[in-house]
Amino acid sequence: MALIVDELVFRFPGAPAPVLNGCTFAIxxxxxxxxxxxxxxxxxxxxxxxxxxxxxxxxxxAERGGVRIGGLPATSFTASQRxxxxxxxxxxxxxxxxxxxxxxxxxxxxxxxxLALPRAEVRERVDRALAMCNLEHxxxxxxxxxxxxxxxxxxxxxxxxxxxxxxxxxxxTSNLDxxxxxxxxxxxxxxxxxxxxxxxEVALRPSLAFAERFLLLDGGAIVADGTADDVMRHPRCVALxxxxxxxxxxxxxxxxxxWPAALRLPLLVDDGRVAFRExxxxxx
Amino acid sequence: xxxxxxxxxxxxxxxxxxxxxxxxxxxxKLMAFLWTVSAAIVLPPTLTLALVVxxxxxxxxxxxxxxxxxxxVATIVPLAAALALMHGFLIxxxxxxxxxxxxxxxxxxxxxxxxxxxxxAMLTASLLFVTTTHPGDVLASLDAAGVSxxxxxxxxxxxxxxxxxxxxxxxxxxxxxxxGMNLTGTWKARVRALPALxxxxxxxxxxxxxxxxxxxxxRAFGGEKRRTVLxxxxxxxxQSRFRRIVGALAVVQLAVPLLWH
Numbered sequence: 303m304a305l306i307v308d309e310l311v312f313r314f315p316g317a318p319a320p321v322l323n324g325c326t327f328a329i330x331x332x333x334x335x336x337x338x339x340x341x342x343x344x345x346x347x348x349x350x351x352x353x354x355x356x357x358x359x360x361x362x363x364a365e366r367g368g369v370r371i372g373g374l375p376a377t378s379f380t381a382s383q384r385x386x387x388x389x390x391x392x393x394x395x396x397x398x399x400x401x402x403x404x405x406x407x408x409x410x411x412x413x414x415x416x417l418a419l420p421r422a423e424v425r426e427r428v429d430r431a432l433a434m435c436n437l438e439h440x441x442x443x444x445x446x447x448x449x450x451x452x453x454x455x456x457x458x459x460x461x462x463x464x465x466x467x468x469x470x471x472x473x474x475t476s477n478l479d480x481x482x483x484x485x486x487x488x489x490x491x492x493x494x495x496x497x498x499x500x501x502x503e504v505a506l507r508p509s510l511a512f513a514e515r516f517l518l519l520d521g522g523a524i525v526a527d528g529t530a531d532d533v534m535r536h537p538r539c540v541a542l543x544x545x546x547x548x549x550x551x552x553x554x555x556x557x558x559x560x561w562p563a564a565l566r567l568p569l570l571v572d573d574g575r576v577a578f579r580e581x582x583x584x585x586x
Numbered sequence: 587x588x589x590x591x592x593x594x595x596x597x598x599x600x601x602x603x604x605x606x607x608x609x610x611x612x613x614x615k616l617m618a619f620l621w622t623v624s625a626a627i628v629l630p631p632t633l634t635l636a637l638v639v640x641x642x643x644x645x646x647x648x649x650x651x652x653x654x655x656x657x658x659v660a661t662i663v664p665l666a667a668a669l670a671l672m673h674g675f676l677i678x679x680x681x682x683x684x685x686x687x688x689x690x691x692x693x694x695x696x697x698x699x700x701x702x703x704x705x706x707a708m709l710t711a712s713l714l715f716v717t718t719t720h721p722g723d724v725l726a727s728l729d730a731a732g733v734s735x736x737x738x739x740x741x742x743x744x745x746x747x748x749x750x751x752x753x754x755x756x757x758x759x760x761x762x763x764x765x766g767m768n769l770t771g772t773w774k775a776r777v778r779a780l781p782a783l784x785x786x787x788x789x790x791x792x793x794x795x796x797x798x799x800x801x802x803x804x805r806a807f808g809g810e811k812r813r814t815v816l817x818x819x820x821x822x823x824x825q826s827r828f829r830r831i832v833g834a835l836a837v838v839q840l841a842v843p844l845l846w847h
Binding site for chain 1: 805
């Protein structure tokens with residue numbers, strides 16, 4: 303399912319400047335996209351717009367433009383239609399819990415149950431989402447008793463259990479240790495091909511493993527759109543994302559001719575370790 | 587699902603046991619509780635006290651005898667003492683008789699006794715309900731009965747969000763202490779510190795509400811008229827009939843004295 307953000311201008315009530323200022327891009331069905339921007343650049347606001355959670359029918363409305371999901375205005379969807387079309391996982395794990403479930407299993411089943419799906423299908427979806435996010439051993443636990451990283455996986459699994467066409471993740475790796483981060487990235491890589499994945503991140507590195515397209519958000523608008531290299535070459539990239547070290551390291555590895563063919567950049571802990579060791583050896 | 591493990595981390599009163607009350611449908615117990623509340627209002631104090639005794643016996647039969655009487659006593663004794671003091675000694679009544687420096691009113695004591703008996707009966711019934719019924723089962727039975735999901739959420743969410751709210755409170759307290767706020771000194775110092783604790787707590791609770799609303803919306807909460815119920819508590823035609831009879835009785839026994847007078 304395609305998603306189009308069209309000339310979106312949005313300002314919080316009373317704010318001197320808009321958070322999103324003519325933001326425009328289109329994402330095709332099944333694409334893996336990373337939207338990169340530093341803290342406070344409007345990533346979460348953009349994510350809420352893409353997820354159809356804004357406008358909120360109250361004070362928060364666009365000054366201009368809007369979002370279309372599958373060719374239709376996001377505002378034209380019913381709650382159930384929107385939930386199946388697009389799922390959003392925010393960055394504060396404890397705030398992503400429904401508050402209506404006593405166990406992780408119930409938390410994952412909450413959404414599918416709201417869709418009034420047959421029991422067997424609810425169970426199948428929950429079991430699959432638990433397996434995808436390595437949560438089987440936590441199925442009986444209280445969601446609020448889990449660590450931040452575990453809660454993050456629960457909230458992503460809850461979104462996956464809805465089987466959405468588009469999955470929007472706001473800084474999904476921010477609360478994870480390196481091992482959990484790698485595991486999550488592996489899960490994101492294994493998502494169904496027809497699911498559109500949009501990840502909003504403050505750094506380039508975590509999204510390199512699964513994203514094939516990168517957008518740089520600056521001043522409320524998209525200023526770069528292309529491959530990781532395209533974004534890294536953008537004059538504002540270092541200022542916004544602070545990728546000097548990555549760029550330098552990548553350049554060294556590339557210059558040494560040790561860049562592994564299957565690797566776009568050192569990303570996963572083990573891959574990165576091997577690549578950097580090889581580069582160090584090559585450089586003497 | 588293993589609710590036992592989830593319950594271990596919570597401040598719920600639910601006690602895992604295999605007693606006869608645990609096996610009943612939560613709505614049946616809820617209706618019995620409502621009948622008890624109604625009966626406690628209309629029955630004379632002695633019969634109301636009999637309800638309390640019956641409730642305590644039932645607690646032992648149901649396997650929650652270790653919790654219900656203790657909670658009942660801990661709540662009702664201070665209340666009884668306060669009511670007896672107020673109505674027996676402090677409130678001036680026509681029948682008061684001098685007792686040393688004090689004035690004692692037998693009618694005041696009788697009134698305090700009747701109030702305490704009523705509250706004790708209601709409290710016993712509510713304790714029996716919460717110790718033998720997991721809130722998750724109440725939610726499931728409400729869903730199965732076709733009650734609006736919003737009603738179930740209103741019942742469950744305060745219980746569910748108690749734990750994160752307590753965690754948040756502790757985090758704010760620790761943060762303010764780390765900034766040098768004195769929260770352990772005299773009561774004056776503690777009162778002065780209250781705004782610094784309450785303001786962030788309320789602000790963050792409001793922010794949580796916003797996020798929670800978004801999560802509910804994105805999970806299609808209220809999107810369909812009825813939700814799928816995964817593990818509906820067992821029910822029977824007999825229990826359904828019992829609920830109707832007890833519900834009607836609760837209304838009638840309240841209405842008749844009102845109309846009679």
